[in-house]
Amino acid sequence: MKRKIGVVAAATAALVVLAGCATTPSDGNADGQDITFWVMGGDTPEALRDYLKTEYADATGGTLTIEEQSWGDALAKLTTALPDAENTPDVTEIGNTWSPTFTTVGAFTDITDMVEELGGDKLLPSFVEVGEVDGVNYALPYYFGSRYVFYRKDLWSAAGLEVPTTLEEFNAAAAALKTDTQSGFYLGGEDWRNGISWVFANGGELAVKDGDTWKSSLSDPNTIAGLEQLQALFADASLAPVNEADSTPWVNINNNSETGVPEAATIIAPGWAHWSIGDLTPDPADSTKTVATWNDEVFGTFVLPGVDGGVAPVFAGGSNIAISAASQNQAGAKELLKIIFSPEYQTMLGENGLGPANLDYASALGDDQFATALIESAAGSKLTPAAPGWAAVEGARLLEEFFGKVNAGGDIPALAKEYDAKIDELING
């Protein structure tokens, strides 16, 4: 009796253990595979998501589920979900600044064999580079965006100011427009994604690769020059809180519903912000919401000018896209990538103000002032260092802290040295 129980117990134990083993991923047939696609934030509009779902169902008969992750939680979720075969998204959008971190640890599937088919050289080179490790492609561009300046034409002309052609002129104009209740230029103290333009414009870098290791270069003289300019600009032109990071910029340039005047005369924002900027009227469909209609007499755009004219290098917005290496549905995931890189979808991206990965379709962006500003500023834009540990640096909020302290009036060389040390600990992964 005891022996029989022992055998049964052993068999049950074996079953339980074997059930927990991972099943081998299917690579052949995509038919009927249900996959999950993670998008970051609200950049991909509803219409495009619906298109992907219908196309995927047509192509494979399986269901595509699109889950939106907020940028704030995304890093934590990717870190915990990607290695887990049961919970990993099959395809995921990934911020271009995080791509190097995840590609170097092997989170994604090798898709070098698909690159030609998906667009080859037509794909945005800097984004392809950031998703590549030792010649192997793991992540490809999804869309690119860029940041440019939105300004209140009425306030600028009332002050007798014209669109600036150099960065110096911009800084001066912004300072001149500041009043006690209104920022000349709204910039949060911890907003490094916008503030970094001043660093880049002065030839500074966040980190440089020395042989095989990355070293943080906040103490570099050019970087310090840019930071000093930024510190002065924040003090002279902005009334934003010193610890506000990237937030909803359009709130500050539309007329405040209570006071009737805007919080700021100028803002810098990603291109898609223009949908939320304009005269505010109640939404006819839903009285609790307001709709912004662009008014060309009141609002205008221009690209942030460089130190000697031209275009200042702004922070290159956008995302890459990749297939999770732990995914059980590799074939289905590859099918989705083909749909995303298809001419129809690339055109749809452009039509909705998102720079398509395949530059052949960049003309779909149109030729209105927004498209022109987007393409012009994107041409000169720069990325954060493609270092293995960069996602950790962002996760630890080191740049937010650093910029916050700089804009609070701190001693820049001392702070730069302190944060160089902190970033160096994380940047090489």
Add this chain to the structure above:
Amino acid sequence: MFTRSRAPYALIVPAIAILILGMGYPLIWQVVTSFQKYGLAQQFGQPATLVWFDNYVRLATDVQFWVVVAKSLVFCVVTAFVTLAIGTLLALLMSAVTKTARLVLQISLLLAWSMPVVAAMTVWIWLFDRRRGVINYLLDLIPGVEMNRFQWLTNPLTFLLVASIIVIWMSVPFVAFSIYAGLTQVSDEVLEAAQLDGASGWQRFWWIIQPMIRPVIAIVLLLQLIWDLRVFTQIKMLQEAGSGSGDYDLLGTYIYKLGTSAQDFGMSSAVSILVLAITVALSSFYIRALLKEDEA
């Protein structure tokens, strides 16, 4: 004569087994990981290198860590004691008022306590909003107080004050109900006798009521200290509304930042073990007192 039966031990084995599996596995994993260098690469399959006490040494020499520990300890002690004081006052109020008033009070406390944390935090963040918050508006109405657009979340001190107020609001109902339950055990005759003898309200409370409900106060205080030491959700959401900078971190968010955000799981495990040690140290006083009472 009875031989000692093994049955009681056999009966509690399943419960202990589940506890060990459920809580032991993460605990053992954390202890092991705290001795390793465990980053994102290890998360994706690379083997982890054993570095023994390296993580602990790095922590012990990191000034920022000790600042966070100090802030967390001060925060938890202040918040726990204020919660206890307010909770006790409310419990005394509940035992002194009429039935309808008591019911209204209890229902309001219950609603406050059962509200999901994230929902409550959203509303509290709106209340303290610098541009449109009700708090700034109300305070501004007081003549002489200039509170227009006051930024509560820009300064670490006012940030922690706001966090403290919210945590106290969320914790008071539990304390109030527990102490109220304890108060029902206090005999009315003794109180009446004391009153007839001329004891004031405060004297009655301190010399009669308090010693009788001391076990309740002890356990409630201990729980509040432990919970307030580990507070996470409230701080994280306030940081998202204000700044994620390290100046606004308490232990909970500090561990989270090290772990899932900066992907240094080895270090964050080490910090967690240290927090566990502090918690055990706090509870040891209570456990020792409890054991002494048992022996008596």
